[in-house]
Amino acid sequence: MTPRNITATVAHRLAILGYVVFALFPLYWLLKVSVTPNKLLYSEGIRMWPSQTTLDHFSFVLRHSDFPIFFKNSLIVAGSTAVIVTVLASLAGYAMSRFSFRGKYWIVTLMLLTQMFPLVMLVAPIFKMLSPLGLTNSLTGLVIVYTAFNVPFATFLMQSFFDGIPKDLEEAAMIDGATQFVAFRQIILPLTLPGLAATLGFVFTAAWSELLFSLMLISGNAAATFPVGLLSFVSKFSVDFGQMMAAGVMALVPACLFFLLIQRYLVQGLTAGAVKG
Amino acid sequence: MASYAAGNHSKPFRKRMADASAPYLYTAPALILIVTVMLVPLVLGISYAFRDIQLLKPFSGGFIGLDHFRTLADDQNFYRALRNTLWWTGWSVLLQFVFGLILALLLDKPFMGRGLVQALVFLPWAVPSFLAGLNWAWLFNPVVGPLPHWLYALGLMSAPDNILADPQLSMWGPIVANIWWGIPFFAITLLAALQSIPRDLYEAASIDGAGPFQRFVSITLPFLAPTIAITVLLRTVWISNFADLIIVMTNGGPADRSQIVASYIFTQAFKRLDFGYASAIALVLLVLLITYSLLIVALRQWLLNKD
Numbered sequence: 001m002t003p004r005n006i007t008a009t010v011a012h013r014l015a016i017l018g019y020v021v022f023a024l025f026p027l028y029w030l031l032k033v034s035v036t037p038n039k040l041l042y043s044e045g046i047r048m049w050p051s052q053t054t055l056d057h058f059s060f061v062l063r064h065s066d067f068p069i070f071f072k073n074s075l076i077v078a079g080s081t082a083v084i085v086t087v088l089a090s091l092a093g094y095a096m097s098r099f100s101f102r103g104k105y106w107i108v109t110l111m112l113l114t115q116m117f118p119l120v121m122l123v124a125p126i127f128k129m130l131s132p133l134g135l136t137n138s139l140t141g142l143v144i145v146y147t148a149f150n151v152p153f154a155t156f157l158m159q160s161f162f163d164g165i166p167k168d169l170e171e172a173a174m175i176d177g178a179t180q181f182v183a184f185r186q187i188i189l190p191l192t193l194p195g196l197a198a199t200l201g202f203v204f205t206a207a208w209s210e211l212l213f214s215l216m217l218i219s220g221n222a223a224a225t226f227p228v229g230l231l232s233f234v235s236k237f238s239v240d241f242g243q244m245m246a247a248g249v250m251a252l253v254p255a256c257l258f259f260l261l262i263q264r265y266l267v268q269g270l271t272a273g274a275v276k277g
Numbered sequence: 278m279a280s281y282a283a284g285n286h287s288k289p290f291r292k293r294m295a296d297a298s299a300p301y302l303y304t305a306p307a308l309i310l311i312v313t314v315m316l317v318p319l320v321l322g323i324s325y326a327f328r329d330i331q332l333l334k335p336f337s338g339g340f341i342g343l344d345h346f347r348t349l350a351d352d353q354n355f356y357r358a359l360r361n362t363l364w365w366t367g368w369s370v371l372l373q374f375v376f377g378l379i380l381a382l383l384l385d386k387p388f389m390g391r392g393l394v395q396a397l398v399f400l401p402w403a404v405p406s407f408l409a410g411l412n413w414a415w416l417f418n419p420v421v422g423p424l425p426h427w428l429y430a431l432g433l434m435s436a437p438d439n440i441l442a443d444p445q446l447s448m449w450g451p452i453v454a455n456i457w458w459g460i461p462f463f464a465i466t467l468l469a470a471l472q473s474i475p476r477d478l479y480e481a482a483s484i485d486g487a488g489p490f491q492r493f494v495s496i497t498l499p500f501l502a503p504t505i506a507i508t509v510l511l512r513t514v515w516i517s518n519f520a521d522l523i524i525v526m527t528n529g530g531p532a533d534r535s536q537i538v539a540s541y542i543f544t545q546a547f548k549r550l551d552f553g554y555a556s557a558i559a560l561v562l563l564v565l566l567i568t569y570s571l572l573i574v575a576l577r578q579w580l581l582n583k584d
Contacts, residue, residue, distance in 0.1 A: 012383065015379075016388075019398050020398055023398045023400060023401050023460075026401075026416055026457065027404070029412075029415070030412050030415070033415070033421055042420070046421075089307065091306065094303055095299070095300040095304045099299065099300035101300040107308065114311060116514060116567075116570060118542075118559065118562050120518060120520060120539045120542045121562070121563060122322060123542070123546045123547070123555070124325060124559075125318035125325065126314070128321070128330075129317070129318060144310075144314060147314075148315055151307045181299075209405030209407060211524065215524075215547060226405070227405065227408075230411070231525065241420065241421045244415075245415065248408055251405065251408055252405075255405055256404070259400065260396055263399065
């Protein structure tokens, strides 16, 4: 290696290291404060490493707050939304990928339109619509809203996965006498497992973190999801940073684990032609 | 494909009907949901903009024409929110893009442990947005967070105060959080585009004596241009609508100084329960975004025709 190459390599590694630190530092800080005993937190000033650690904040949050309820509610809402959206988007995405039919152009336009307009516009009308049905302050209401919001993007995502699977496969099955739906379910769906995983993960994280509509539709802790619960928790316990950050760490862990598991598929799915956050 | 949906006329009538209706059956559940939960509320929301809709007033609901828009025309907070939206969107998109591009270029070069590094630097994107907001709000809080103390030590602040409470600076808190949170998105799309560039182009260029900078300008940038354009444009619309970080970190405060239009709509609907006024602001935002999108489409057409 020439000295110039070595300098370039060192600079490259240092830049990457800098990025990793920048990406992880806020999360590290969350973790650090969550395990620092209260007496040290306020007396030691700002320190990179706590001189003592404790799990007291975690056990308090788990035992003496509504945190487990928020966790359960969010799991129900995000889980059901992810499953329902994935089913609906597989069906719709398959139709978009395999059939040409009258009205297809308008369906695509409608779905694109929903990606362009500000969802915050729908806050008031959706509240007004769900209220007489008794669906405000209910997990069902949230699932319906989140499912609708996520279906268009998930359909595009699934369509791009189906586009990648050759058509000969189900044609062969149909010559052998299978109906199109059977061919779809038994041959095409299993082949697009990465796509299903990416869609499931994507929608789960989106529903797990949705804030505006859950704030608007949910009041009180019984039906509160994570974002709502944690925000109310923060204003209620605003003096106790250790407990708040312990709650934050616990809200973070499932999302991060999930992300690390499906990261590869998600990147693959996103680069398959769809662009959204 | 249509070939086996329509082609075969020797099939019995019922079978043909079933084939013709298949695409509609597949798409119906998704469509019904989109229409009832997104399209109908959108139309309702537009009608609310011209009506007096207040949640706690039982006799509200009547049409009041352009009253909301007259109020809006004199609403200084709205104008500030509009300026803030430009500020928020401009800085967030610009810095997310610049850092995202640098990150993508760094990750494009093979090195040991690249997979792990990629997973780690993309991790912020997995953090739920409300939690990203809380996390950064805590980092900016001088009681437990290091940032004010660092800024003070560097001489950038005269005292280790919370910038989120400072009317002049509060907007920067959510912007910094947004940059941290959004870089991975740009990096992912740009990295995918980078990896689709044929490697032999670079080899040919270096044989011809092109340095790294020349190769970047003459090969990388032209290849990335379409991806950059579409990502930046879509993100611009998306970020101008993105109110989570602001609601969590500053709630638009202090004194509406960090309010953007999207968070202002939410504040009017959620806090003041004035759905009519909120919808009027939302309609203005919608019109602005549509205008922006149409301008972009026109620009694209013009560029395509020019060549």
